[in-house]
């Protein structure tokens with residue numbers, strides 16, 4: 001069975017990480033040391049930002065940004081199509097979450113309708129690593145009303161829109177280095193990137209129990225640090241980010257060349273832009289039953305994973321009381337119609353061919 005994803009590291013990276021692990025264990029410095037600093041420099045470079053602050057998860061990165069903005073009792077606009085963590089982090093920081101409509105991309109007109117100077121923050125999520133072509137317009141709208149735009153870049157390591165990297169559009173970006181992401185720090189991990197020196201300083205306090213350098217607890221932080229071993233693992237992967245993304249893109253382009261127009265439509269990645277390749281997202285033609293496709297593809301030896309995301313936030317029981325009475329047609333349509341094809345770092349081209357054959361046969365048999 002071809003899996004949707006596998007997280008295996010190549011041999012050269014395993015050797016680099018093992019050497020770093022030995023050095024870390026012998027040094028006795030297990031957190032907030034030189035590996036965290038090097039990792040942060042590499043993350044800042046990836047995002048084109050002045051500062052990166054490593055933390056223990058993407059959820060934490062979001063929560064720290066919201067806490068530093070003091071969103072308590074204020075509205076944070078969150079897309080209906082995203083991971084639970086995007087909204088949950090705002091709730092944990094005390095915000096009132098209001099959803100706006102979004103599919104693969106945000107419905108910028110819907111954000112505009114809901115945006116007032118009283119809003120504490122707008123969050124945009126780069127689903128599957130695709131940057132919305134309207135991001136500059138969205139950033140401009142936020143700037144005009146003086147509301148910070150936060151990029152949830154959990155899927156978007158190395159993505160670019162017309163030469164600007166993910167992380168380069170908002171006031172701050174939150175990154176996840178969870179096991180399934182384009183870069184992982186060995187299981188769990190996250191980071192904040194920003195050009196704002198105040199957020200940089202605050203985030204460093206929040207991740208370390210709200211402490212100043214002289215040990216006074218001044219904000220409601222937590223034990224949200226990244227381990228040195230995690231940082232060294234992520235650093236080894238960031239070293240090859242460009243190469244890995246190019247390889248993922250080759251797989252996506254091959255899928256699109258063979259399958260686009262045959263029951264599936266792939267998002268366009270414009271000239272001069274790049275997609276991280278976190279997910280290979282495609283839309284099924286109306287009338288193709290996704291569940292049947294999954295079953296037939298599985299019989300052909302290909303497992304099609306859950307999408308990003310098949311239940312939007314307004315359909316999640318925990319958020320049942322958000323935006324009562326509103327409808328989210330873009331989110332509902334995207335949730336019902338997209339699939340994610342198998343994709344991982346180092347996927348062999350022969351395996352890609354087997355997926356293409358299996359998906360082609362499966363779609364033909366159910367159309």
Ligand SMILES: Cc1ncc(COP(=O)(O)O)c(C=O)c1O
Pocket residue numbers: 057058059060082083085086125152154155175176177178188189190
């Ligand atoms: C869009 C998005 N935001 C935030 C997160 C949270 O990241 P983490 O799992 O590292 O807490 C995820 C994780 O899957 C995600 O996909």
